[in-house]
Amino acid sequence: MNRRAWIERGDALLRRVGLRAGPDPAARPAPATNVARPAPGAEPLGSPTPPELSVDFLIELFRNPLDAGYSDAAAGRARSGPPGRSARRTGFTLRTITLIATGALLAIAYQQTVAAQPEAAKTRHSLAQDVQQRQAETDAQQKQAEQLRQQAASLRDAIVGPNSTALDQIEARAGVGAVTGDGVTVTLASGPAPTDPVTGKAQGTDQGHIVDFDLQVISNELWRDGAEAIAINGQRLIATSTIRAAGNAILVDLAPLSEPYTIQAIGPSSMADALRKSSVGGFYNYLATSYGVKFAVQSTNGLRLAGAADPGLRYATPATPSQSASPKPAPTGPRPHASGSIAPTSPPSQPAHASPPPGGP
Amino acid sequence: MFAVLAMIVGIVLGVIFEPTVPVALQPYLPIAVVAALDAVFGGIRATLDGIFDDKQFVISFVSNVLVAALIVYLGDQLGVGGQLSTGVVVVLGVRIFGNVAAIRRHLFRA
Numbered sequence: 001m002n003r004r005a006w007i008e009r010g011d012a013l014l015r016r017v018g019l020r021a022g023p024d025p026a027a028r029p030a031p032a033t034n035v036a037r038p039a040p041g042a043e044p045l046g047s048p049t050p051p052e053l054s055v056d057f058l059i060e061l062f063r064n065p066l067d068a069g070y071s072d073a074a075a076g077r078a079r080s081g082p083p084g085r086s087a088r089r090t091g092f093t094l095r096t097i098t099l100i101a102t103g104a105l106l107a108i109a110y111q112q113t114v115a116a117q118p119e120a121a122k123t124r125h126s127l128a129q130d131v132q133q134r135q136a137e138t139d140a141q142q143k144q145a146e147q148l149r150q151q152a153a154s155l156r157d158a159i160v161g162p163n164s165t166a167l168d169q170i171e172a173r174a175g176v177g178a179v180t181g182d183g184v185t186v187t188l189a190s191g192p193a194p195t196d197p198v199t200g201k202a203q204g205t206d207q208g209h210i211v212d213f214d215l216q217v218i219s220n221e222l223w224r225d226g227a228e229a230i231a232i233n234g235q236r237l238i239a240t241s242t243i244r245a246a247g248n249a250i251l252v253d254l255a256p257l258s259e260p261y262t263i264q265a266i267g268p269s270s271m272a273d274a275l276r277k278s279s280v281g282g283f284y285n286y287l288a289t290s291y292g293v294k295f296a297v298q299s300t301n302g303l304r305l306a307g308a309a310d311p312g313l314r315y316a317t318p319a320t321p322s323q324s325a326s327p328k329p330a331p332t333g334p335r336p337h338a339s340g341s342i343a344p345t346s347p348p349s350q351p352a353h354a355s356p357p358p359g360g361p
Numbered sequence: 362m363f364a365v366l367a368m369i370v371g372i373v374l375g376v377i378f379e380p381t382v383p384v385a386l387q388p389y390l391p392i393a394v395v396a397a398l399d400a401v402f403g404g405i406r407a408t409l410d411g412i413f414d415d416k417q418f419v420i421s422f423v424s425n426v427l428v429a430a431l432i433v434y435l436g437d438q439l440g441v442g443g444q445l446s447t448g449v450v451v452v453l454g455v456r457i458f459g460n461v462a463a464i465r466r467h468l469f470r471a
Binding site for chain 2: 061062064065066067069070071073074077090091092094095096097098099100101102103104105106107108109111112113
């Protein structure tokens, strides 16, 4: 073919796909059967391309998303006339059945998607909600318990009369009664966990994480510096208090604590300085500078520490005055030494030598 | 319109009976849904164009669903299940959007 014919074929192709405007002068007159009746607002996009100038699949896909079968069927109808009644009825039935099947398919697919949600995520979510709800209930009940305790204390004071102050003093000392006074507030918070700068994931051991040991050590140091009442995040420490870790949480008695940890202690005004200058204070200052741990010691006035719940005594019974004398040496039998080893059956005045005296430097 | 009613009846039936899908067919359900939607939108556009044909609609529905599921099944056997599934969804999605665009032109211009 000569060059002009090639150019004309190219132009015709570009016109058909709408990349060039204007009517196609060299095209065959479009057969009347291709489109049954012009749809309102129809553009060349709706008409199929003639077979001798096929375009590639993607252009066809984007330009003619409608099945060619519809226009062919319309052409057939235009040729042979409208369908008869039985044909229309079967058509209607088939169409209805297909639409019912489509609706059922949608419903089934939705149900299957809902059912396929991972069981673990659902269980975890419901467990988390459970925990939060129980936590809220516990908090409310603790508040109520505190109120009732105060009511009981005031009622008891009314009944006991002049001895009530002595009882209050004993309760305050034991940690069961609320106390006020001046003291120190220590704030502790974990430092950021070390992360890989490239991936952002946790990397290495987290040296700046606050564990129960830290709270124990600081409480011990405060007792040593003269504190008379200590509370961690509002939980008062009493004679039977524990500071322990359960999993990732730190618990005081049975209450889980969350960061930041606030240790309040009522005691002499020298406590803050003593803590800062002690080895414990030095150690936590070092953690603060090296691992980003938050450690702040501040003298605070007018602290009020609530009383802890009275756990009650189940195994220890209060001793009567005759039993409270200093322990007499047992007449026979071994007496346990402070070191825990079994003492020989010699009289307690002789020291027990379990091993030869250490020699040499 | 009977068409909308029929679809609603289908949805209600599906919800009421809650048929359990056999485990083997479960992965092909989403692709079947997309293929069915393509046939439905094609039918709606053909209706608005005035060239709707029942036979063509039913055939396009059945063949779309079967061919899509077959292609994805073959892909699974050959190890390209995910990619073929993506390809099928893309093509069907393009057709759906093309038909929806034509429907929109009909509805908001005519």
